[in-house]
Amino acid sequence: MxxxxxxxxxxxxxxxxxxxxxxxxxxxxxxxxxxxxxxxxxxxxxxxxxxxxxxxxxxxxxxxxxxxxxxxxxxxxxxxxxxxxxxxxxxxxxxxxxxxxxxxxxxxxxxxxxxxxxxxxxxxxxxxxxxxxxxxxxxxxxxxxxxxxxxxxxxxxxxxxxxxxxxxxxxxxxxxxxTTDEAPKWFSDRLKAAYGVDEAGRILAAHRQEAPVDFSVKADPEHWAERLGGIALPTGTIRVEKLAGPVTELPGFAEGAWWVQDAAAGLPARLLGDVGGLRVADLCAAPGGKTAQLIVAGARVTAIDTSKNRLARLAQNLERLRLSADIVQADLLQYEPDELFDAVLLDAPCSSTGTVRRHPDVPWTKTVADVEKLADLQRRLLARAVTLVKPGGRIVFSNCSLDPLEGEELYRGFLAATPGVVADPLRASEIVGIDPFLTQEGTLRTTPADLDLGSPQRSGLDGFFAARMRRAG
Missing domain, CATH: 1.10.940.10 (NusB-like)
Known part of the structure; x- marks a missing residue:
């Protein structure tokens, strides 16, 4: 960058x-x-x-x-x-x-x-x-x-x-x-502590750029890259630097060929591996981008969210995409399935500090106290998510925060404190295009300073953390 x-x-x-x-x-x-x-x-x-x-x-x-x-x-x-x-x-x-x-x-x-x-x-x-x-x-x-x-x-x-x-x-x-850090001091200080001064500077510089628009497609990314006037990223996402008109008027919208989803947001669902024929729970599922990914990959998906309004939006999105899932409105901390799932994806509510390119108000509307409070909620949600999967089943935990308190530190602390859950590290070349974002622990970390495509306007990703685990037994 x-x-x-x-x-x-x-x-x-x-x-x-x-x-x-x-x-x-x-x-x-x-x-x-x-x-x-x-x-x-x-x-x-x-x-x-x-x-x-x-x-x-x-x-x-x-x-x-x-x-x-x-x-x-x-x-x-x-x-x-x-x-x-x-x-x-x-x-x-x-x-x-x-x-x-x-x-x-x-x-x-x-x-x-x-x-x-x-x-x-x-x-x-x-x-x-x-x-x-x-x-x-x-x-x-x-x-x-x-x-x-x-x-x-x-x-x-x-x-x-x-x-x-x-x-x-x-x-x-x-x-x-x-010479200016474009962020409040609390946010700038936490970035520098987590990533070092130079990388934090690149992240803050990326936040000045309006994010490009990314699309996840059901099939044939090269075809849709041409139709939409964009490029196909290594991960299969289509990136368009500037839209020619409203999303609803783009080719492929009416027939449900694609949905808008940042390239980084499209990675966590892929960490579950081959989900063909498996019963998969997408927790905190709305607005449904990851639900759609799992369905297209062949999973039988139960989409769970606490918000009735957000689930209504999810249902509308799936209808346009001509996809179907079991939709459940429930408080995840109280949810009891009829039977355990083969795999679970928890994209947890977070501080959203990885989405500042799209939401520049985030550093000004959040505080360190918010990060700490949300990290505590994520621990509780993850503990609950583990109980919903069969022994031997995979759990993927992710969020769009740049803060290690909601990512790397939470993951390490959870593994250390939770008997019956083991790490299931990602391996190099396991998923096409994902290697640049793998950590030494086998987790995934993206930042807005990643994915240099030659110009600031075209480059970058949302900040995401994701980790894969298995329920022992």
Whole structure:
């Protein structure tokens, strides 16, 4: 992926929903008897940024089209796309933005000036990284500040800081990108402790890139790579750097030929080996990517999840794919099957720190306490999962966390403390394409810095840990 100095070489124009249009915004907001185009979108962006940073609210929930924040849902679809692009960018580059803003201030903002901080970050994200005229970003931020009693007296400061930022960005932005860890300290410190300074730097650099889109296919990956305009990865996943349109309009969607699934997320199910004809439990199964993999591989799958809504989504996905499984809504810690399974896959709920490329809010909505709490839940779920498999049967444990507390350390501690469960290490060349991700212990570890395909935009994987065990007997 390159050295730490490569971090200044990423693209400056960034958007979660494609290149932002050169405009001030479609929705209008009334000011002094006149309507100000684009102000409602910027107010929504600042409000949602506050929800993420101050209240640790996940971004996906805030920007859900049906159940999202009311201020977001009040916008038209075009402005919703703009708001999400601003938010993703403001979070992905939060530390760089904060550093450049701080240099423009004579003294730090008051501790209670959070509303002002969010206005500045929303505007700075547009000025530094999005294809929006600087003048529009500055003017709308000043108007926004004047419209809020909490920030009215800072309108002049907003104007001066942002106009200076626009003037110096070409000179100062490259160095700022090259010397900044784009993460809160707790997250950066844990990455460095786990992976070393250099590898942590590569992971953090990868987090600045919007992730490509990966597809798992039922069959013939080379054919679908051509149809979808992508490439077939060594593991069989199809990777498309940039979609030409909505997923629902791509070839193969209607006939259920493929499903969206990160290449790393597609690996754990394969660790079970040949599952043809076996009864396999997919625990914490929704939204169903791994369930689909197991069915296509010939398993008789029982998909278990505690969430009724998530299982409804799983059922819809399987219906489109023309696949079927036994679907069970149950608390895994209380679940009692009629008979034990031949194999079990537990992709456990976790801190999701391996998915920051797709979810840049994660480091800002999680804490060390969350990691510790989730690791404890994973231990209990894994202990329960072992009881669901026949003696001699395989158990695969996985999650999308980069933190060893939820991965390597949990696995070692569980084996040491659990009689009747033994390691079942992965072997080199056992599965095509998996060797680069094998550890000395025979477990699997991927990070966003893995899988160099020649460009930052095309490379990388979600961070995943997976380990294979057997129930003795």
């Amino acid at each position: 390159g050295s730490q100095s490569d971090r200044a070489q990423g693209p400056v124009v960034v958007s979660a929903a494609g290149r932002a249009p050169r405009r001030t915004g479609g929705q209008e907001h009334k000011k002094d008897g006149e309507f100000v185009a684009g102000l409602a979108a910027r107010k929504a962006a600042a409000r949602l940024l506050a929800a993420v940073i101050d209240a640790r609210t996940p971004l996906d929930g805030l920007t859900d089209h049906e159940n999202g924040h009311p201020q977001y849902k009040a916008l038209d679809l075009r402005d919703r796309g703009l708001v999400r692009a601003i938010l993703v960018t403001a979070l992905r580059y939060r530390m760089t933005i904060a550093g450049l803003l701080a240099r423009r201030l004579e003294k730090p903002l008051p501790a209670n000036a959070t509303a002002l901080s969010h206005i500045l970050h929303v505007a700075a994200a547009q000025i530094l990284f999005l294809d929006i005229p600087d003048s529009a970003a500055v003017d709308l931020a000043v108007t926004h500040a004047k419209s809020d009693p909490r920030t009215l007296r800072f309108a002049g400061l907003v104007n001066g800081v942002l106009r200076t930022l626009a003037r110096i960005k070409e000179a100062e932005l490259p160095e700022a990108l090259a």
